[in-house]
Amino acid sequence: MTQHTPAGLPEKIQHFIDGALVDSIGxxxxxxxxxxxxxxxxxxxxxxxxxxxxxxxxxxxxFDEGPWPKMLPRERSRVLxxxxxxxxxxxxxxxxxxxFDSGLPITQAKGQARRAAENxxxxxxxxxxxxxxxxxxxxxxxxYVNRKPIGVxxxxxxxxxxxxxxxxxxxxxxxxxxxxxxxxxxxxPLSASLWAEIFRAAGVPDGVFNLVNGLGxxxxxxxxxxxxxxxxxxxxxxxxxQLIFANAAPHLKGLSMELGGKSPAVVFAxxxxxxAIDATVFGVFSLNGERCTAGSRILVQRDxxxxxxxxxxxxxxxxxxxxxxxxxxxxxxxxxxxxxxKVMSYVEIGxxxxxxxxxxxxxxxxxxxxxxxPTVFADVSPDARIFQEEIFGPVVAITPFDTDEDAxxxxxxxxxxxxxxxxxxxxxxxxxxxxxVEAGMxxxxxxxxxxxxxxxxxxxxxxxxxEGGYRSIDFYTDQQAVHITLNEAHSPKFGAGK
Ligand code: NAD
Numbered sequence: 001m002t003q004h005t006p007a008g009l010p011e012k013i014q015h016f017i018d019g020a021l022v023d024s025i026g027x028x029x030x031x032x033x034x035x036x037x038x039x040x041x042x043x044x045x046x047x048x049x050x051x052x053x054x055x056x057x058x059x060x061x062x063f064d065e066g067p068w069p070k071m072l073p074r075e076r077s078r079v080l081x082x083x084x085x086x087x088x089x090x091x092x093x094x095x096x097x098x099x100f101d102s103g104l105p106i107t108q109a110k111g112q113a114r115r116a117a118e119n120x121x122x123x124x125x126x127x128x129x130x131x132x133x134x135x136x137x138x139x140x141x142x143x144y145v146n147r148k149p150i151g152v153x154x155x156x157x158x159x160x161x162x163x164x165x166x167x168x169x170x171x172x173x174x175x176x177x178x179x180x181x182x183x184x185x186x187x188x189p190l191s192a193s194l195w196a197e198i199f200r201a202a203g204v205p206d207g208v209f210n211l212v213n214g215l216g217x218x219x220x221x222x223x224x225x226x227x228x229x230x231x232x233x234x235x236x237x238x239x240x241x242q243l244i245f246a247n248a249a250p251h252l253k254g255l256s257m258e259l260g261g262k263s264p265a266v267v268f269a270x271x272x273x274x275x276a277i278d279a280t281v282f283g284v285f286s287l288n289g290e291r292c293t294a295g296s297r298i299l300v301q302r303d304x305x306x307x308x309x310x311x312x313x314x315x316x317x318x319x320x321x322x323x324x325x326x327x328x329x330x331x332x333x334x335x336x337x338x339x340x341x342k343v344m345s346y347v348e349i350g351x352x353x354x355x356x357x358x359x360x361x362x363x364x365x366x367x368x369x370x371x372x373x374p375t376v377f378a379d380v381s382p383d384a385r386i387f388q389e390e391i392f393g394p395v396v397a398i399t400p401f402d403t404d405e406d407a408x409x410x411x412x413x414x415x416x417x418x419x420x421x422x423x424x425x426x427x428x429x430x431x432x433x434x435x436x437v438e439a440g441m442x443x444x445x446x447x448x449x450x451x452x453x454x455x456x457x458x459x460x461x462x463x464x465x466x467e468g469g470y471r472s473i474d475f476y477t478d479q480q481a482v483h484i485t486l487n488e489a490h491s492p493k494f495g496a497g498k
Contacts, residue, residue: 013044018058019206035103047214062207080124101190103333116167149177159185172472261418265295271423289394340370343393417460
């Protein structure tokens with residue numbers, strides 16, 4: 001199989017610190033692999049403590065002395081709109097690079113670039129419409145909220161839809177006047193390297209945006225532990241989140257945590273079965289199954305269980321696995337051989353734990369690269385590892401249930417609580433189930449489509465705090481309460497004698 005290589009690949013991937021593209025101070029690099037061949041296609045600068053120190057110092061200088069935090073919201077908003085314009089105009093190039101680096105199907109990578117632009121536009125609009133609270137006690141006191149950027153925000157992101165997820169943090173962090181150090185995922189540093197050029201062209205002052213590539217244990221760790229970084233916004237695995245929590249604790253940092261998931265898709269017998277099948281197939285196999293909100297546990301009411309499993313397996317067998325740059329491809333190559341090994345180990349575990357009805361290994365005709373056939377296990381028991389643990393690949397577990405109570409108990413029977421999808425034509429059941437399901441986000445008779453104003457985040461092991469809309473503004477700002485007396489200050493006269 002021949003692979004399309006995008007035009008304009010850089011020679012190497014560098015950091016971007018204080019407005020300049022630079023190598024690591026000590027010259028360290030790491031290999032970046034092409035997921036289709038697993039050959040190294042480029043070297044990226046591997047940030048160490050010293051590189052993070054340099055980036056944080058630049059960001060702190062830009063915050064303390066530069067114009068960015070003091071600019072009027074409208075002025076920052078204009079810059080953010082320019083960023084969105086540039087991202088949109090580079091949609092095709094961005095999607096090509098993203099698909100090449102991550103193995104995501106090209107058609108799905110295109111949507112990510114548009115969404116990334118939208119994230120900037122959204123916060124550009126929100127920041128000028130932002131109003132803050134004021135409270136009056138007539139004749140006595142006036143109180144108002146003074147909203148201020150916090151300082152240097154550390155942004156740490158994962159490799160699934162990397163560019164889009166970076167934009168999700170960059171948009172609100174910059175809109176609110178903070179300066180940032182971004183540490184993108186080491187499996188997929190390519191698209192992040194475009195930010196430098198985009199921000200420069202949009203007129204972001206030097207030092208406001210800094211990018212340090214590198215491994216989590218080195219660059220990420222140094223960022224989390226840096227005393228001049230009061231905020232960390234992290235998206236990644238729950239276990240990494242736990243470690244970051246502990247490492248940030250001595251500094252009492254502000255933390256926003258978007259973590260893993262094992263989300264249920266619950267299909268009741270009264271559901272529109274055609275729509276439910278379309279959505280649940282897409283829900284776990286889109287983005288190669290490397291999706292935090294994937295509906296990777298499908299719970300199906302027993303009356304329709306056999307029919308559902310049969311139709312679902314048929315569809316999964318027909319999902320088109322292919323070269324990521326081919327527009328016909330529905331599932332591409334997983335991001336990295338380490339991740340491929342992890343997903344494949346779950347496929348083997350699943351063969352002991354469930355009934356394999358589709359896939360089950362490397363698809364035919366794909367001798368190299370990180371390809372996994374869309375894999376479906378039926379009759380999976382709730383204590384099975386493939387029911388409990390996040391696989392993050394094109395692998396799904398299907399389990400039957402009888403009553404609403406059974407469905408709820410099964411849906412809640414994991415440590416995660418990111419999303420839930422409910423398929424039923426009974427309105428009361430849909431709303432009551434949503435109320436009781438332990439999930440940060442619920443979609444009723446719907447695929448995962450999100451309005452940017454809504455809260456995004458998980459409960460239980462899926463995260464801490466909610467971003468999305470004004471909640472992101474809250475995370476990236478301090479709200480200082482200012483109190484003014486409108487009358488005499490009636491202070492008890494301590495020390496004034498009689
Ligand atoms: P990961 O936790 O391995 O890595 C995420 C980022 O953290 C990377 O940049 C990595 O270098 C960095 N990192 C690793 N160790 C670190 C440390 N000790 N200190 C500081 N930084 C460190 O996650 P991943 O494998 O890149 O991404 C997949 C995970 O992300 C899945 O669990 C998925 O569910 C989750 N995810 C969640 C959401 C959400 O919004 N809830 C969205 C996308 C992905």
